[in-house]
Amino acid sequence: MTLGVLAPFSQLLRDMVYVQLAYGWIAAYLCLLLFLVLRVLEQPAASVRQALGRPLLLVYALLVLLLFAGNMARGLVYWLVPVLGVFLLEARVGRMRGWCAAMGIASGVAAVMGCLLHFVLRARLNTKEWEVLFRTKSGLGSKLQVAWEGLPFLIGTPPALGPGWLSLQGSLAAIRVACFVLAAVALVLVWRRAGTARRQDGRHGGRRRWRWRRT
Amino acid sequence: MRRLPVRRLDVGWALLCLAAAAGAAWTLVTLFGPPFADLVNSDAAVPPLLAAEMLRTQAWVPSSWYYVNDDIWLVGPQLDVLPFVLAWGPSSGALAAGNIFGLLLSGLFVFLLSQQLVGNRAAALS
Numbered sequence: 001m002t003l004g005v006l007a008p009f010s011q012l013l014r015d016m017v018y019v020q021l022a023y024g025w026i027a028a029y030l031c032l033l034l035f036l037v038l039r040v041l042e043q044p045a046a047s048v049r050q051a052l053g054r055p056l057l058l059v060y061a062l063l064v065l066l067l068f069a070g071n072m073a074r075g076l077v078y079w080l081v082p083v084l085g086v087f088l089l090e091a092r093v094g095r096m097r098g099w100c101a102a103m104g105i106a107s108g109v110a111a112v113m114g115c116l117l118h119f120v121l122r123a124r125l126n127t128k129e130w131e132v133l134f135r136t137k138s139g140l141g142s143k144l145q146v147a148w149e150g151l152p153f154l155i156g157t158p159p160a161l162g163p164g165w166l167s168l169q170g171s172l173a174a175i176r177v178a179c180f181v182l183a184a185v186a187l188v189l190v191w192r193r194a195g196t197a198r199r200q201d202g203r204h205g206g207r208r209r210w211r212w213r214r215t
Numbered sequence: 216m217r218r219l220p221v222r223r224l225d226v227g228w229a230l231l232c233l234a235a236a237a238g239a240a241w242t243l244v245t246l247f248g249p250p251f252a253d254l255v256n257s258d259a260a261v262p263p264l265l266a267a268e269m270l271r272t273q274a275w276v277p278s279s280w281y282y283v284n285d286d287i288w289l290v291g292p293q294l295d296v297l298p299f300v301l302a303w304g305p306s307s308g309a310l311a312a313g314n315i316f317g318l319l320l321s322g323l324f325v326f327l328l329s330q331q332l333v334g335n336r337a338a339a340l341s
Contacts, residue, residue: 028325
């Protein structure tokens with residue numbers, strides 16, 4: 001729905017998702033991985049070994065492997081570090097320790113195998129002479145600064161244009177910002193409503209999630 | 216915090232869905248029509264060209280392709296475009312069809328995640 005609402009307003013969405021699908025694909029791929037994690041965590045398991053044998057977990061591991069084989073930095077930054085962080089945090093507070101161990105092992109092994117595949121592929125593909133051209137000397141700080149400065153572009157107000165708010169372009173930019181805020185508020189409202197519904201389901205005997213059955 | 220009445224939320228939800236449907240329809244009609252070819256740039260042209268190279272070399276990862284940024288395209292939009300390139304050759308039409316297919320696939324992934332998170336099909340459509 002958010003995509004639908006933003007479609008007529010966001011030039012960035014048009015260029016980076018509808019025309020150049022690669023970026024939208026990366027986001028969708030991460031959504032699929034997250035879905036698989038949540039789906040796997042929903043199923044009860046008696047031991048780490050049993051959990052590791054789940055077909056869905058193997059599908060998840062294969063997708064993580066392909067993510068790392070394609071781009072190691074992307075896999076590390078967008079997936080492994082955040083996911084392992086969450087698993088460590090969950091394990092620390094004592095919830096789902098077994099599942100955290102199983103998911104951590106599956107993610108780690110798949111990442112290592114993906115990196116190995118990446119190196120094997122690199123050895124036989126045309127990569128070396130081109131990568132030099134794209135290496136940047138700037139550090140993380142300057143990259144974060146660029147990311148912050150590019151935030152208005154994400155909403156669809158390219159800072160390079162610099163329109164006055166009273167001009168046509170400025171008015172359209174203001175509408176885009178308003179729609180962005182509205183979409184964010186709508187998402188929070190929906191999330192709150194869904195949370196209330198889920199709690200009510202739980203009180204009325206709905207399925208219990210996040211369980212780890214010990215034997 | 217005072218809660219909004221459910222009926223008012225439902226009306227707001229229906230209006231948002233209507234706006235979303237109109238936005239999506241507008242995009243499909245205007246963007247993926249004839250103007251699409253004018254929007255294609257060199258970055259966007261990669262999937263159909265890579266798909267054509269995959270078909271020519273009969274390889275999932277063609278060794279004749281140049282891979283930059285340590286980015287090896289294993290799973291990506293080139294797979295969405297592949298059947299259309301096979302049918303029509305590398306063209307903006309094949310890219311548009313592949314992108315529509317890829318968007319539907321991406322939408323499915325996002326929907327699955329949303330449904331898993333909120334446990335509600337209607338809310339997952341957000």
